[in-house]
Amino acid sequence: MAEYVIAADVGGTNIRAAAVDEGGGIHGRTSAKTPREGTRGELVECIASIARELAEKTTATDFGLAIPALIDYENELISKSPNLPQLEGSEFAKEITERSGLNVIFENDATAAAIGEHWLGASKGAMNAFCITLGTGVGGGLILNGKAFRGVDGTAGEIGHVCVEPDGPPCGCGSNGCLEQFASATAIVRMANEGLANCPESPLTSIDSFSAKDVFEAGIKGDRLAVEVYATAGRYLGIAIAGLVNVLNLEVVVIAGGVSAAFDLFIGETRSEVRKRAFQQPAERVNIVRGALGNNAGILGAARQAFARR
Amino acid sequence: MAEYVIAADVGGTNIRAAAVDEGGGIHGRTSAKTPREGTRGELVECIASIARELAEKTTATDFGLAIPALIDYENELISKSPNLPQLEGSEFAKEITERSGLNVIFENDATAAAIGEHWLGASKGAMNAFCITLGTGVGGGLILNGKAFRGVDGTAGEIGHVCVEPDGPPCGCGSNGCLEQFASATAIVRMANEGLANCPESPLTSIDSFSAKDVFEAGIKGDRLAVEVYATAGRYLGIAIAGLVNVLNLEVVVIAGGVSAAFDLFIGETRSEVRKRAFQQPAERVNIVRGALGNNAGILGAARQAFARR
Numbered sequence: 200m201a202e203y204v205i206a207a208d209v210g211g212t213n214i215r216a217a218a219v220d221e222g223g224g225i226h227g228r229t230s231a232k233t234p235r236e237g238t239r240g241e242l243v244e245c246i247a248s249i250a251r252e253l254a255e256k257t258t259a260t261d262f263g264l265a266i267p268a269l270i271d272y273e274n275e276l277i278s279k280s281p282n283l284p285q286l287e288g289s290e291f292a293k294e295i296t297e298r299s300g301l302n303v304i305f306e307n308d309a310t311a312a313a314i315g316e317h318w319l320g321a322s323k324g325a326m327n328a329f330c331i332t333l334g335t336g337v338g339g340g341l342i343l344n345g346k347a348f349r350g351v352d353g354t355a356g357e358i359g360h361v362c363v364e365p366d367g368p369p370c371g372c373g374s375n376g377c378l379e380q381f382a383s384a385t386a387i388v389r390m391a392n393e394g395l396a397n398c399p400e401s402p403l404t405s406i407d408s409f410s411a412k413d414v415f416e417a418g419i420k421g422d423r424l425a426v427e428v429y430a431t432a433g434r435y436l437g438i439a440i441a442g443l444v445n446v447l448n449l450e451v452v453v454i455a456g457g458v459s460a461a462f463d464l465f466i467g468e469t470r471s472e473v474r475k476r477a478f479q480q481p482a483e484r485v486n487i488v489r490g491a492l493g494n495n496a497g498i499l500g501a502a503r504q505a506f507a508r509r
Numbered sequence: 510m511a512e513y514v515i516a517a518d519v520g521g522t523n524i525r526a527a528a529v530d531e532g533g534g535i536h537g538r539t540s541a542k543t544p545r546e547g548t549r550g551e552l553v554e555c556i557a558s559i560a561r562e563l564a565e566k567t568t569a570t571d572f573g574l575a576i577p578a579l580i581d582y583e584n585e586l587i588s589k590s591p592n593l594p595q596l597e598g599s600e601f602a603k604e605i606t607e608r609s610g611l612n613v614i615f616e617n618d619a620t621a622a623a624i625g626e627h628w629l630g631a632s633k634g635a636m637n638a639f640c641i642t643l644g645t646g647v648g649g650g651l652i653l654n655g656k657a658f659r660g661v662d663g664t665a666g667e668i669g670h671v672c673v674e675p676d677g678p679p680c681g682c683g684s685n686g687c688l689e690q691f692a693s694a695t696a697i698v699r700m701a702n703e704g705l706a707n708c709p710e711s712p713l714t715s716i717d718s719f720s721a722k723d724v725f726e727a728g729i730k731g732d733r734l735a736v737e738v739y740a741t742a743g744r745y746l747g748i749a750i751a752g753l754v755n756v757l758n759l760e761v762v763v764i765a766g767g768v769s770a771a772f773d774l775f776i777g778e779t780r781s782e783v784r785k786r787a788f789q790q791p792a793e794r795v796n797i798v799r800g801a802l803g804n805n806a807g808i809l810g811a812a813r814q815a816f817a818r819r
Contacts, residue, residue: 269790279790327661341756343653350758351637354791357755362748362786365674374751374786438672441684442752445667446651448660476672476684480579480589481664 203257204505205250205301208265208308208497211235211282211335215494216249218257219502223319225495227253239285239294247298254301262301263505265311265497270353277305278353304505308332309356310347311500312455312490313340318503320491321453328451329443330490331358331436333458337379340500343447359383361442363435381435382465384411384458390428398424415461426464433465437472444477444485455490462489513567514815515560515611518575518618518807521545521592521645525804526559528567529812533629535805537563549595549604557608564611572611573815575621575807580663587615588662614815618642619666620657621810622765622800623650628813630801631763638761639753640800641668641746643768647689650810653757669693671752673745691745694721694768700738708734725771736774743775747782754787754795765800772799 203226207216210233217228231249234241250262268280268287276289292303306314313322313330322328326345332338337359341348349355359379360372367376368389380386391403391414401424402417403409418425440452454462454469466487474482490496513536517526520543527538541559544551560572578590578597586599602613616624623632623640632638636655642648647669651658659665669689670682677686678699690696701713701724711734712727713719728735750762764772776797784792800806 339756343658348653348757350791351760352758352790352794354788355756355758357788357791360755360786360788361752363672363675365745365748372786372788377786435675438675442671443756445670446649446665446753446756447658448662448665450661476670476682476687478664478667478670478682480662481660481667484662 203259204261204263204502205253205259206263206498206502206505207246208501211267214246214249215498216253217498218253218259221506223499227256242285243294243298247295250299250301260301261505261509262299263304263501265306265308265501267308270305270307272349272353304508306501306504308497309338310340312496313342314347314503315492315496315500316453316455316490317342319499320496321488322451325450327447327449328453329449330453330455332456333382333454334456335384337383358439361439363438378435378439382432387411387414387428387432390431391424394424411458418464429461429464430468433468434472437469438476440469440487441473441476444473444481448481449485452485452487453490455496459489513569514571514573514812515563515569516573516808516812516815517556518811521577524556524559525808526563527808528563528569531816533809537566552595553604553608557605560609560611570611571614571815571819572609573614573811575616575618575811577618580615580617582659582663614818616811616814618807619648620650622806623652624657624813625802625806625810626763626800627652629809630806631798632761635760637757637759638763639759640763640765642766643692643764644766645694647693668749671749673748688745688749692742697721697724697738697742700741701734704734721768728774739771739774740778743778744782747779748786750779750797751783751786754783754791758791759795762795762797763800765806769799
């Protein structure tokens, strides 16, 4: 009989969950809207009830949970979660265990995606790889010597807040010109809005409050504004990756997250910046590729961690 | 009886060598001018004869050699050495062994400095540390999980060529605005020369082709130009360190190399940039300190590697 764990990827908008077998097979996939404005008890109950339902159909006893938070792995507590502050503290795992009957293993969501892509996706087999998640924000997870690397407090991987333009746009983190200000979905929309006045021919002018997806769709149809915006995103992404490559001499950089749908619109500029700015040997070595697991990377990474702890 | 190894730090200008005991004690320190323009045979003979002399006074059979080169550790060959191209290829170690009777262990010079500072200096006891060497150029070496981290081809640690100003001054590496263009001795001199016209009161105006040391001496006397130049260097160093800290969540960043003599002139600006640009938790965690071993860091790191291979 197959062995299963339960895995969930808790985002600011949705909670995605499934039972996962040892080979990474995904079963009984389900999802729910994250009760973002709710109390901690509501969030616990929502996550635990999804997990219970999945566990009842399998023999699973372990529950891997990818969450948008800084995790203090040593003390097994959630030290910071700007998007879901209800998660913070040490009681969350205990409460989910009480309500679901499952052993809970936390993982930071960007690290979980890196682990998932390394287990079954685009960086499989690599000793040293970075997974950059381009979404509403920009996150990252690091695999070094074949294992997740989290740093001394578990905060490693924050590529989204590497400075790529010292006097660039202000960032919520307090700095200026962070990668997130150029390569996130939020930044794509901001940059397109900034350029709109100079591009009256752009189809984006006729959409009220367009999304990064709208910019992408205009881009694949050849809209000059959209193409330029994604080229700018690609350029700054390349500057950040060149730095990673010079410092860490990585085999693979995986580009994941929603914005990676527009991979073909930005990757040329990204690769050209890396060739220009990184040393020849590490620049030739690194393989910059699109994530292979799509939305499943976080769930699979969380499942992998649950299997690893058994 | 004490156990010894021979260790040398081969630079573009000088070769420094000594016998080193297991506790890091340095004995019979010696040095020679690097025969930079000489043939490979002359360089081999120069290094081997220094090592022979030191070995005769001890029981040493191993020779740790810090060199300014990219090293292919797996195949034990020197893959690139821009400053001493005579080193390149696979024969160098064999030739030194033949002429000195010692087993040769290579280490990249910046990595050797990182290992030395981690063994006995400013990052002793840290699990994750970066050592930045500010000299003619800017180099770096990385300790992760308590061990030297070199990346897949041995090129990791190249912080000097991390981009900190995308449209900044051109760099010899082919990129623009590398850290080396702001924080090396060469950059200090360039930036001071650029500012000279606006600062006719600076004592630097009266020195023909001044050095970074001259700028430093003007700075400690309060010369406005020199103070501004070191503040700019410190600012960009802080931008690069903030990126390292966000990505790697390090315990210690060591500032070593000749320019670190001016530590007090730039470190305020560096720390302030790190506080502004890195996330709060890793920014509060990281200790940014001056190297504790001065010129000996490379020799001690090379010695440590020689002891480790016995």
